[in-house]
Amino acid sequence: VLIDGREADAVAADDRGLLYGDGLFETIAVRDGRPCLWNAHLSRLSRGADRLGIPRPDPRGLRVEAKRLLAGVAQGVLRITLTRGRGPRGYRAPDAPVPTRILACHPGPDDDRRGADPRDGAAITLCRTPLGENPRLAGIKHLNRLEQVLARSEWTDPELLEGLMLDGHGRVVCGTMSNLFLVLDDALVTPPVHRCGVAGTVRGLMLEHAAAEGIGVRVGDVSVSDLFRARGLLLTNTLLGARVVARLGDRRYDPQAAPRPLIERVRAAAFRPERPW
Amino acid sequence: VLIDGREADAVAADDRGLLYGDGLFETIAVRDGRPCLWNAHLSRLSRGADRLGIPRPDPRGLRVEAKRLLAGVAQGVLRITLTRGRGPRGYRAPDAPVPTRILACHPGPDDDRRGADPRDGAAITLCRTPLGENPRLAGIKHLNRLEQVLARSEWTDPELLEGLMLDGHGRVVCGTMSNLFLVLDDALVTPPVHRCGVAGTVRGLMLEHAAAEGIGVRVGDVSVSDLFRARGLLLTNTLLGARVVARLGDRRYDPQAAPRPLIERVRAAAFRPERPW
Numbered sequence: 001v002l003i004d005g006r007e008a009d010a011v012a013a014d015d016r017g018l019l020y021g022d023g024l025f026e027t028i029a030v031r032d033g034r035p036c037l038w039n040a041h042l043s044r045l046s047r048g049a050d051r052l053g054i055p056r057p058d059p060r061g062l063r064v065e066a067k068r069l070l071a072g073v074a075q076g077v078l079r080i081t082l083t084r085g086r087g088p089r090g091y092r093a094p095d096a097p098v099p100t101r102i103l104a105c106h107p108g109p110d111d112d113r114r115g116a117d118p119r120d121g122a123a124i125t126l127c128r129t130p131l132g133e134n135p136r137l138a139g140i141k142h143l144n145r146l147e148q149v150l151a152r153s154e155w156t157d158p159e160l161l162e163g164l165m166l167d168g169h170g171r172v173v174c175g176t177m178s179n180l181f182l183v184l185d186d187a188l189v190t191p192p193v194h195r196c197g198v199a200g201t202v203r204g205l206m207l208e209h210a211a212a213e214g215i216g217v218r219v220g221d222v223s224v225s226d227l228f229r230a231r232g233l234l235l236t237n238t239l240l241g242a243r244v245v246a247r248l249g250d251r252r253y254d255p256q257a258a259p260r261p262l263i264e265r266v267r268a269a270a271f272r273p274e275r276p277w
Numbered sequence: 278v279l280i281d282g283r284e285a286d287a288v289a290a291d292d293r294g295l296l297y298g299d300g301l302f303e304t305i306a307v308r309d310g311r312p313c314l315w316n317a318h319l320s321r322l323s324r325g326a327d328r329l330g331i332p333r334p335d336p337r338g339l340r341v342e343a344k345r346l347l348a349g350v351a352q353g354v355l356r357i358t359l360t361r362g363r364g365p366r367g368y369r370a371p372d373a374p375v376p377t378r379i380l381a382c383h384p385g386p387d388d389d390r391r392g393a394d395p396r397d398g399a400a401i402t403l404c405r406t407p408l409g410e411n412p413r414l415a416g417i418k419h420l421n422r423l424e425q426v427l428a429r430s431e432w433t434d435p436e437l438l439e440g441l442m443l444d445g446h447g448r449v450v451c452g453t454m455s456n457l458f459l460v461l462d463d464a465l466v467t468p469p470v471h472r473c474g475v476a477g478t479v480r481g482l483m484l485e486h487a488a489a490e491g492i493g494v495r496v497g498d499v500s501v502s503d504l505f506r507a508r509g510l511l512l513t514n515t516l517l518g519a520r521v522v523a524r525l526g527d528r529r530y531d532p533q534a535a536p537r538p539l540i541e542r543v544r545a546a547a548f549r550p551e552r553p554w
Contacts, residue, residue: 077366146299
């Protein structure tokens with residue numbers, strides 16, 4: 001673990017990341033010692049920093065530190081955490097915050113999760129823990145993740161890869177750790193992330209590639225009945241890439257419903273290590 | 278600072294309190310080396326632990342550690358943080374979490390905030406940052422506090438003590454760090470905290486003492502127009518006790534509107550150190 005560029009394993013007890021969840025993070029797939037989608041992750045981190053009023057991290061400094069940490073790591077997961085840094089007690093942020101940056105390299109992801117053939121559809125469930133709606137926090141990957149922790153605690157069955165979450169109005173938004181696409185009336189639909197949820201990097205890739213290939217994707221509200229009406233479901237995240245859903249509860253989906261070439265291209269892009277690095 | 282009973286100033290970088298805001302805290306006024314409202318704070322901490330599925334802290338152990346930390350502290354603020362402890366990457370909580378407990382003693386609060394004559398009303402503002410609604414997280418004092426941090430960043434005027442926050446439906450819920458009571462149609466009203474907000478310890482005292490004195494308090498939804506229609510406003514928290522509001526924007530309030538004996542008794546109870554300790 002590198003904390004502010006130094007090897008360390010502990011963070012100051014008065015860091016606002018710990019006191020209030022006052023910060024952001026990114027989870028990045030690593031292949032051949034190189035991060036995947038580095039620019040997309042750095043760009044979301046900067047957007048999040050702007051939103052929270054935390055000074056943006058220096059991308060060149062982060063790259064140097066990531067290189068140091070990832071040297072010799074064939075495969076793994078890089079987590080970058082950026083907090084507002086230390087501060088006195090109380091919600092009021094320091095006038096001139098000195099952010100804390102933490103880079104940690106983790107093992108994984110399991111091959112079956114990252115490299116798996118997308119035709120092997122995943123089994124998923126529906127969570128009862130709702131997502132609170134707050135446009136000021138939606139889309140960015142901040143450290144306030146209790147909703148996801150509680151939702152993830154709703155199942156222990158190792159066969160279940162993911163749980164979908166609804167907002168307080170019963171709209172389906174995303175999984176605990178992934179974004180959702182539906183094949184509905186022969187078009188792709190994905191829920192908006194301006195009220196809650198995270199704007200996933202691979203969600204962004206899907207929208208980009210679909211547009212480039214002339215495949216329409218509608219960003220629109222999704223109901224639970226849409227889930228059951230859909231011909232196919234697809235989950236995206238930085239470690240899964242794009243993964244077809246085989247089953248939600250008793251409902252089974254056509255694994256061929258989603259456009260195969262699009263999925264393959266998005267997966268290839270999601271797992272292509274950054275070059276030059 | 279005492280971390281798990283040992284003097285320390287840093288927390289493991291993989292503590293879930295830092296990774297996901299996966300934990301709880303309490304802020305406790307200290308007088309004569311003794312915490313105020315100890316039992317109420319410990320009880321809320323335990324309720325929060327039950328809600329999040331974190332093992333409850335041992336109250337006797339916490340008391341021993343608090344005594345150690347507060348020896349010789351005439352006046353101050355004790356913060357107790359309880360996290361789910363260390364864990365691997367990912368939202369899934371460890372099957373047998375070992376919580377981290379952090380006890381930190383801070384200076385303050387300023388006399389004018391804690392000891393001030395409640396007749397010196399405070400000036401407050403209205404925040405634009407909304408509160409997300411989530412019944413699973415409402416009422417407890419968890420570590421996901423970005424909404425409060427963003428709301429608190431909306432003003433820098435040192436004359437303003439507090440900012441009120443609305444939920445996504447425009448209902449007034451609380452201040453960034455306090456609960457709210459209104460004198461409305463000659464009755465006391467306070468917003469519910471089952472959709473968002475924190476069930477403050479002094480809010481609880483207000484409800485208890487009012488009931489004991491036969492003063493009716495209605496727990497009910499409050500609109501912005503109710504704020505302007507009210508004869509008086511009152512803020513409560515563990516460091517303020519109960520504090521009358523003099524002004525919200527241009528609207529001035531009658532500092533005599535709230536029942537004075539009730540306020541005095543709540544303040545006395547809020548600042549009475551625990552005995553025996």
